[in-house]
Amino acid sequence: MADLSIVFAGIKAPNPFWLASAPPTDKAYNVVRAFEAGWGGVVWKTLGEDPAAVNVSSRYSAHFGANRLVQGINNIELITDRSLEINLREITQVKKDWPDRALIVSLMVPCEEESWKFILPLVEATGADGIELNFGCPHGMPERGMGAAVGQVPEYVEMVTRWCKTYCSLPVIVKLTPNITDIRQSARAAHRGGADAVSLINTINSITSVDLDRMVAHPIVGDQSTHGGYCGSAVKPIALNMVAEIARDPQTRGLPICGIGGIGNWRDAAEFIALGSGAVQVCTAAMLHGFRIVEDMQDGLSRWMDQHGHQSLEAFRGQAVAHTTDWKYLDINYQVIAKIDQDACIGCGRCHIACEDTSHQAIDSTVKADGTHIYSVIDQECVGCNLCQITCPVENCIEMVPQDTGKPYLNWTQDPRNPYREAS
Amino acid sequence: MIDALKHLPRPRAGAEQLADNFGDLAPPLTARQAAVESARCLYCFDAPCINACPSDIDIPSFIHRISDDNLQGAAEKILSANILGGSCARVCPTEILCQQACVRNSAQECAPVLIGLLQRYAVDNANFSEHPFKRSPASGKRIAVVGAGPAGLSCAHRLAMHGHDVVIYEAQEKAGGLNEYGIARYKLVDDYAQREVDFLLGIGGIEICHGQRLGANLSLTELHQQYDSVFLGVGLNAVRQLGLADEEAPGLLAATEYIRELRQADDLSQLPLAERCLVIGAGNTAIDMAVQMSRLGARDVNLVYRRGHADMGATEHEQDIAKANQVRLHTWARPDAVLLDDMGRVRGMRFIRTEMADGRLRDTGESFELAADAIFKAIGQRFDDASLSDPLAAQLARDGERIRVDQCLRTSLPGVYAGGDCTALGQDLTVEAVQHGKLAAEAIHAQLMLNVEAA
Numbered sequence: 034m035a036d037l038s039i040v041f042a043g044i045k046a047p048n049p050f051w052l053a054s055a056p057p058t059d060k061a062y063n064v065v066r067a068f069e070a071g072w073g074g075v076v077w078k079t080l081g082e083d084p085a086a087v088n089v090s091s092r093y094s095a096h097f098g099a100n101r102l103v104q105g106i107n108n109i110e111l112i113t114d115r116s117l118e119i120n121l122r123e124i125t126q127v128k129k130d131w132p133d134r135a136l137i138v139s140l141m142v143p144c145e146e147e148s149w150k151f152i153l154p155l156v157e158a159t160g161a162d163g164i165e166l167n168f169g170c171p172h173g174m175p176e177r178g179m180g181a182a183v184g185q186v187p188e189y190v191e192m193v194t195r196w197c198k199t200y201c202s203l204p205v206i207v208k209l210t211p212n213i214t215d216i217r218q219s220a221r222a223a224h225r226g227g228a229d230a231v232s233l234i235n236t237i238n239s240i241t242s243v244d245l246d247r248m249v250a251h252p253i254v255g256d257q258s259t260h261g262g263y264c265g266s267a268v269k270p271i272a273l274n275m276v277a278e279i280a281r282d283p284q285t286r287g288l289p290i291c292g293i294g295g296i297g298n299w300r301d302a303a304e305f306i307a308l309g310s311g312a313v314q315v316c317t318a319a320m321l322h323g324f325r326i327v328e329d330m331q332d333g334l335s336r337w338m339d340q341h342g343h344q345s346l347e348a349f350r351g352q353a354v355a356h357t358t359d360w361k362y363l364d365i366n367y368q369v370i371a372k373i374d375q376d377a378c379i380g381c382g383r384c385h386i387a388c389e390d391t392s393h394q395a396i397d398s399t400v401k402a403d404g405t406h407i408y409s410v411i412d413q414e415c416v417g418c419n420l421c422q423i424t425c426p427v428e429n430c431i432e433m434v435p436q437d438t439g440k441p442y443l444n445w446t447q448d449p450r451n452p453y454r455e456a457s
Numbered sequence: 458m459i460d461a462l463k464h465l466p467r468p469r470a471g472a473e474q475l476a477d478n479f480g481d482l483a484p485p486l487t488a489r490q491a492a493v494e495s496a497r498c499l500y501c502f503d504a505p506c507i508n509a510c511p512s513d514i515d516i517p518s519f520i521h522r523i524s525d526d527n528l529q530g531a532a533e534k535i536l537s538a539n540i541l542g543g544s545c546a547r548v549c550p551t552e553i554l555c556q557q558a559c560v561r562n563s564a565q566e567c568a569p570v571l572i573g574l575l576q577r578y579a580v581d582n583a584n585f586s587e588h589p590f591k592r593s594p595a596s597g598k599r600i601a602v603v604g605a606g607p608a609g610l611s612c613a614h615r616l617a618m619h620g621h622d623v624v625i626y627e628a629q630e631k632a633g634g635l636n637e638y639g640i641a642r643y644k645l646v647d648d649y650a651q652r653e654v655d656f657l658l659g660i661g662g663i664e665i666c667h668g669q670r671l672g673a674n675l676s677l678t679e680l681h682q683q684y685d686s687v688f689l690g691v692g693l694n695a696v697r698q699l700g701l702a703d704e705e706a707p708g709l710l711a712a713t714e715y716i717r718e719l720r721q722a723d724d725l726s727q728l729p730l731a732e733r734c735l736v737i738g739a740g741n742t743a744i745d746m747a748v749q750m751s752r753l754g755a756r757d758v759n760l761v762y763r764r765g766h767a768d769m770g771a772t773e774h775e776q777d778i779a780k781a782n783q784v785r786l787h788t789w790a791r792p793d794a795v796l797l798d799d800m801g802r803v804r805g806m807r808f809i810r811t812e813m814a815d816g817r818l819r820d821t822g823e824s825f826e827l828a829a830d831a832i833f834k835a836i837g838q839r840f841d842d843a844s845l846s847d848p849l850a851a852q853l854a855r856d857g858e859r860i861r862v863d864q865c866l867r868t869s870l871p872g873v874y875a876g877g878d879c880t881a882l883g884q885d886l887t888v889e890a891v892q893h894g895k896l897a898a899e900a901i902h903a904q905l906m907l908n909v910e911a912a
Binding site for chain 1: 498503566
């Protein structure tokens with residue numbers, strides 16, 4: 034079996050699957066259960082200054098798909114609501130009992146040097162492997178001048194990171210908020226401040242749904258609600274993009290990335306690793322299914338690595354980064370055309386109506402004698418958009434076939450149709 | 458009480474147990490089941506299921522609405538195409554209609570979407586506070602509908618919707634036709650048929666006159682004179698005969714007669730029980746008869762058909778129901794003689810084995826006997842010629858014994874329309890009768906409005 038062990042920003046772990054700073058890592062009881070289940074590491078739920086934060090009831094809401102499939106969870110919980118002393122004591126014990134697992138401590142204190150100077154030695158004394166700076170929490174904490182309020186200002190990110198590097202010898206991971214316009218600005222700031230790694234994404238500002246009888250959004254507190262932080266499967270595409278943006282940014286090249294956002298299985302994890310992540314953090318999937326999922330994640334990832342001859346994560350880490358580029362460098366002359374496997378087609382007509390109403394009228398519908406339909410692609414009309422393949426309920430029924438156009442690679446910067454083309 | 462069977466014993470089981478035996482054959486979906494099942498629908502475009510539905514229900518749309526938690530919208534979508542969508546959901550042979558056509562009805566897709574049960578779920582749970590369809594302004598036209606079965610009711614409702622006034626003439630005490638008198642009890646339980654009629658009449662403008670039988674105390678000539686149009690939905694009211702001696706002996710009767718009694722019975726424990734029961738026929742009525750007798754407690758239920766399984770009118774699904782209810786299916790045997798005991802009552806039947814030779818059914822010469830306390834004929838219904846005995850009715854062109862109609866359900870007499878089992882269209886399904894009634898109403902409406910414009 035492939036070796037899943039990692040050394041991430043100097044931190045060793047038996048596998049890349051870490052639990053993110055969140056309710057599952059709130060206290061020793063949960064963390065020990067997680068380690069027993071096989072998690073390679075945990076980021077302990079964010080510590081702060083005493084007095085501890087106070088939480089409301091209720092706290093979570095979800096965005097559901099068909100059959101109550103949870104696509105995303107929204108939460109309005111704050112950082113730990115337990116005292117600093119209890120958390121530090123438990124962290125010390127757990128690290129002592131589980132020396133081979135990564136134990137990172139998430140921190141959030143006011144944006145003042147003294148506050149950091151106070152807490153960092155206490156954390157270091159626990160024996161923890163590293164710290165993660167929570168600059169991302171989008172609710173509650175910004176109103177106290179912490180969390181996203183810091184993460185949204187690159188100068189603050191750099192400043193606090195530098196304090197941490199000054200007053201603490203542990204690896205510093207800066208957790209980035211996605212609630213900004215350009216994630217690279219925050220990553221660059223962390224890099225300038227001396228961060229050993231960045232982790233992303235934290236949760237996204239969200240309201241999942243509205244109770245139309247009570248006319249109040251979820252989760253409901255009394256007769257009010259507030260926006261929370263969104264996570265889970267639905268945010269994965271956003272997270273993957275932000276990870277890729279940082280991975281291919283020349284200014285932060287080589288900066289270790291811990292991928293977070295909607296990872297629920299080995300394939301999700303492999304995708305984050307392919308886009309440059311050296312470790313991944315999971316929360317929502319564990320909250321939905323329990324810690325046992327890590328066993329399936331490890332099993333699936335190592336089997337896939339075996340099948341592809343990858344002996345370690347480093348063997349394929351970042352391999353998709355070089356293939357991620359700006360739109361302007363894409364090959365204008367590349368062409369695919371949809372092809373429908375008539376034997377696999379079940380005749381639902383979804384490809385046809387999607388193309389007919391909303392795309393390029395490239396799928397013909399012919400009625401057979403028995404009243405059923407045959408759907409076929411009109412090659413000349415097909416632009417290769419993938420929509421039909423996306424709407425098709427049968428896997429591998431519609432194939433996007435690359436065409437031999439006989440034309441060379443040509444990108445938009447070179448294309449004669451581009452009025453802003455750079456003179457060659 | 459059925460005279461021909463009054464010598465038979467009563468079921469051993471108590472009323473409560475029997476009521477249980479005749480509960481829903483296919484129990485309704487729960488909200489959770491409906492959510493799961495509706496999400497399986499692929500929301501096909503030009504959906505094969507719609508094409509397979511004789512009443513043109515927009516199935517993907519109503520299922521999508523169930524999935525969207527819009528049950529009233531779902532029910533209205535169904536009822537706008539088929540006002541008897543509630544009973545059709547229960548009695549339709551979906552396995553040869555919508556669910557057979559469902560794109561998920563393949564090995565790769567596991568199983569078809571349970572369209573019938575979803576339709577029932579929507580209609581049963583819509584809870585309309587008032588009738589969902591509004592009548593157009595009164596047209597001043599009056600139409601006579603003969604027969605308050607699915608065809609007549611459907612026709613009446615659509616006509617009422619278009620603003621016409623309708624009088625339905627019905628021979629029986631209750632409206633509903635075969636839904637009330639002819640469907641297996643476990644397929645259409647409780648008083649659903651009557652509740653559905655009440656719902657349908659909720660649109661207003663429809664009057665039902667009971668005890669009115671065409672050819673007896675009602676004539677087409679008069680109706681034609683008194684009304685702007687006439688719709689005939691009289692069904693098939695005569696029973697086919699076996700053509701054997703002693704066919705009127707105690708213990709031998711039409712399955713429809715017994716089913717009718719069974720459906721109307723308040724206490725099933727008072728019905729006559731044929732411990733050893735013989736059913737002759739191979740359609741759904743034959744299966745209904747056999748299974749119901751089995752559920753009443755009969756020990757030995759045999760169904761005999763002169764041809765093979767593949768030729769049976771009953772669908773495979775129906776045959777499976779029979780087998781699951783310990784009904785033995787005998788094929789390739791035809792009735793030869795009714796066997797009587799000393800008292801002149803049925804004690805069994807002799808059959809002659811049959812086979813196919815050169816595409817024709819013939820006797821093999823071999824015979825056998827089956828003992829029976831009662832024999833039920835379920836070899837089909839015939840058109841009752843007496844209903845068309847008056848001079849005008851006698852002029853109606855016929856297709857064989859049934860009334861000839863064109864695609865607009867027009868008979869050969871101007872202003873007279875017909876639909877349902879009394880015509881030669883289709884396979885005598887409830888859902889087809891509903892469609893005929895609806896289309897006839899549209900044709901009548903179009904014709905009457907044309908006349909108004911021309912005047």
